[in-house]
Amino acid sequence: MNTSFRRTTIALAAGAALIIPIAGCTADGSESTADPEAPTVMIQVPSLDNSYWADVIKGAEAAAEELGLNSDVQVYGDSVDTQLSQIQQAGSKGVDMAMVFAQDQASSPTLIQAATAEGIFVTNVFSNQPWSTPSEPDYDGHYAGYFLPDNVQDSYNMATSVLEQIDGEGEVLHITGTPGNTTAVERQLGVDQALEEFPGVELVGRESGGESRVGTQPVIEDLLTAHPDIKAVICHNDDSAIAVINALRERGMDDVKVGGIDAIEEFLDDMSAGGNAAATVAIHGSWFGGYNVARLYDAFEGEEYSAAETMMFQDSLTIDTADASDEYQSVVYDADPLPWDWTAMSRALSGDDWDTQIPLRPIDPDEYWGRIDEPAPEGYEVPEALASELADGAVESVSATYLEHAVANPLGSVIGLTRAGESSLGQK
Secondary structure, X not given: OOOOOOEEEEEEEEOEEEEEEEEOEOOOOOEOOOOOOOOEEEEEEOOOOOHHHHHHXXXXXXXXXXXXXXXXXXXXXXXXXXXXXXXXXXXXXXXXXXEXXXXXXXXXXXXXXXXXXXXXXXXXXXOOOOOXXXXXXXXXXXXXXXXXXXXXXXXXXXXXXXXXXXXXXXXXXXXXXXXXXXXXXXXXXXXXXXXXXXXXXXXXXEEEOOOOHHHHHHHHHXXXXXXXXXXXXXXXXXXXXXXXXXXXXXXOOOOOEEEXXXXXXXXXXXXHOXXXXXXXXXXXXXXXXXXXXXXXXXXXXXXXXXHHHHEEEEOOEEEOOHHHHHXXXXXXXXXXXXXXXXHXXXXXXXXXXXXXXXXXXXXXXXXXXXXXXXXXXXXXXXXXXXXXXXXXXXXXXXXXXXXXXXXOOOOHHHXXXXXXXXXXXXXX
């Protein structure tokens, strides 16, 4: 347990990690009153250049504050080596729990085993080695959960909305994510599924934008020069989409529709103003960060979850109208404090009255990895507890339970203003 003063630490990686402690302050800048003997949760993100991760950190720190935890933010600069080093050093720094984003699929078992060796409870988000579930015996119960949005469904929903808004006709571009990352593979699959349903649409260019506006800017400039008659650009995330919008503005291409994922404020501002922004997927970064902290808190407190609950999709919402954009910003970004009840998310604190506010759905490994053509290794068997629960219908039954326990629903007013009128998991 961490016996130092409460602090938020940011580590910027440039070969070795540079650690900057910020003593005695909470996420909102006020003086900390946390117990210096309180447990510590590490929040590990790849970059501060992506606005979504800033929202994740904001929610994670807010949840930690409410749950009486110290927070330690680590930025690993997209380096697997730095990420592993941070986890290996975490135990000696007094870290008890960690939310990590494995830089690539292959690294996740090593990262989680390193945390397990340090006695650290861990959740992993967005990228995970195929056929490595939190229920594997090697993790000794320390892998508290793998959580992510359903990237295939989300990108399909977003791309479908964009293509409908160009009446299903014309040339389009696709800016992809980081090659080899689970999220990039899945989002591309969702876009491909949408494209198949629009025979009048021609994909004329597809390049990686590195998931950032800096990486996307030269890529989109070249693509627009080569393909000046496009009707839409579908992007891996909103940061890439902002680079696209900026490039379109410079060329006077005001009618080109742009889609992204993350629902960052800058993208929503453009949508509200009637700009190029046509559709984005809100995956609720602040909620996501805080929910992971709540699950880590429960693991640390010994709260038990079923095997099916340790590998789950979170709900998401496609925002594709100016009215929905305005309302989402009002409900989420303009809210102070954030609209989420972190204590209600914790079963250790709320018992049978737990309320995730956003629904979640268990992941069936056969379905999940099968759809991206990742067959199980020869001789591999899904851990017995997880296999048994899935065979008994846990995907549907647990999904129904989580929908019932998404009670507060702060986003209800937003959902009704979208084209679909419901979230990805059916919340209205």
